[in-house]
Amino acid sequence: MHEFGVTESIIDIALKEARKAQARKVTKISLVVGELTGFMPDCIEFYFDLMSKDTIAEKANLHFESAPAQVRCRSCLTIFRPKDTLWACPKCQSQGIEIVGGRELYIESMEVE
Amino acid sequence: MRKIELVQNILEANEAIAAQNKRLLNEHGVFAINIMSSPGAGKTSLILQTMARLKGKLKIGVIEGDVASTLDAEKVKNEAVGVVQISTRNMPENCSLIASMLDPALKKLPLEEMDLLLIENVGNLICPSEFVLGEHKRVVVSSVPEGDDKPIKYPMIFADADAVVVNKTDLLPYVDFDIAVFRRAIEGLNSKVKIFELSCKTGAGIESWCSWVLNGLMSSQGRGNST
Numbered sequence: 530m531h532e533f534g535v536t537e538s539i540i541d542i543a544l545k546e547a548r549k550a551q552a553r554k555v556t557k558i559s560l561v562v563g564e565l566t567g568f569m570p571d572c573i574e575f576y577f578d579l580m581s582k583d584t585i586a587e588k589a590n591l592h593f594e595s596a597p598a599q600v601r602c603r604s605c606l607t608i609f610r611p612k613d614t615l616w617a618c619p620k621c622q623s624q625g626i627e628i629v630g631g632r633e634l635y636i637e638s639m640e641v642e
Numbered sequence: 643m644r645k646i647e648l649v650q651n652i653l654e655a656n657e658a659i660a661a662q663n664k665r666l667l668n669e670h671g672v673f674a675i676n677i678m679s680s681p682g683a684g685k686t687s688l689i690l691q692t693m694a695r696l697k698g699k700l701k702i703g704v705i706e707g708d709v710a711s712t713l714d715a716e717k718v719k720n721e722a723v724g725v726v727q728i729s730t731r732n733m734p735e736n737c738s739l740i741a742s743m744l745d746p747a748l749k750k751l752p753l754e755e756m757d758l759l760l761i762e763n764v765g766n767l768i769c770p771s772e773f774v775l776g777e778h779k780r781v782v783v784s785s786v787p788e789g790d791d792k793p794i795k796y797p798m799i800f801a802d803a804d805a806v807v808v809n810k811t812d813l814l815p816y817v818d819f820d821i822a823v824f825r826r827a828i829e830g831l832n833s834k835v836k837i838f839e840l841s842c843k844t845g846a847g848i849e850s851w852c853s854w855v856l857n858g859l860m861s862s863q864g865r866g867n868s869t
Contacts, residue, residue: 531735531737531738531740531769531772531773533734533735534655534656534734534735534740534742535652535653537734538652538653538654538655538656539652541655542648542650542652546646546648546650550644550646552644556643560652565797565798566772566798567768567769567771567772567798568772603833616797616830616831624826624827624830625829625830625833626830626831627833628797628798628801628831632798634651634652634653635648635649635650635651635652636648636649636650636652637647637648637649638645638646638647638648639645639646639648640643640644640645640646641643641644641646642643642644
């Protein structure tokens with residue numbers, strides 16, 4: 530359970546951006562969460578409901594999009610989506626890879642009134 | 643209704659505090675290692691062995707992160723120039739140290755006297771992989787009774803490690819742990835990692851781990867602690 534601080538940051542960012550835009554209400558926050566991170570959308574929502582109370586982000590709709598895991602083969606540079614536990618390259622069978630996608634955690638956009 | 647396009651990294655707040663921590667460490671010439679593992683893999687034993695071997699050569703401070711108790715801090719306090727226990731039980735994040743917990747702990751340590759800071763993270767292979775603290779090196783301790791499949795089950799923490807310590811090698815004759823399988827899985831995820839096989843119980847293999855620590859410290863000071 531390490532979504533508390535993350536949710537706090539989401540609210541901080543949302544309120545700051547809303548103030549900049551001189552908005553009265555935050556209605557939606559769109560988030561991208563990488564498949565390889567340990568962050569759970571359900572936990573973020575749970576904390577968000579508690580922590581956004583009495584702010585202009587209260588009752589904002591959280592929209593989560595999952596960013597797929599993507600790895601690049603270190604031998605032939607093929608980019609592929611790893612399956613289960615075996616992360617071998619489908620083209621050259623090499624098992625040496627680097628992670629290029631799936632670790633994201635960011636706010637993509639917000640909607641305000 | 644208005645839409646605001648952002649693309650704003652949510653972990654930036656933690657990363658900014660981590661960068662401040664690192665600046666503070668660099669100002670005092672302190673080399674910091676973040677030690678992560680599952681509970682019971684031997685983080686405290688590795689710290690004790692490292693302190694025993696490097697005694698007289700380096701002044702070492704320790705930060706102990708635990709959900710509860712000061713047991714680990716008690717164990718290391720005789721050998722360290724300073725120990726701070728961070729108890730995460732009453733903190734919003736209790737499964738990992740985060741950069742903002744390190745900041746007050748650093749201020750309690752005699753940094754001006756220290757060369758090396760060993761940070762024992764909370765025992766957990768998932769959460770600590772998400773948070774940088776301001777350390778110079780990230781190390782994962784894995785012990786042979788846990789099995790050789792840990793890098794496959796928890797790839798993220800191994801993908802970012804500068805070094806992996808395989809502890810309790812004295813138990814190899816009694817457990818099904820294939821060190822070649824373990825190494826292959828880690829090296830597949832991480833091309834820069836150093837792997838050390840050792841036993842904190844018998845002391846076997848500790849020397850080369852300690853040399854890595856010393857070399858890291860010297861090259862960090864050689865670069866004027868810019869990293």
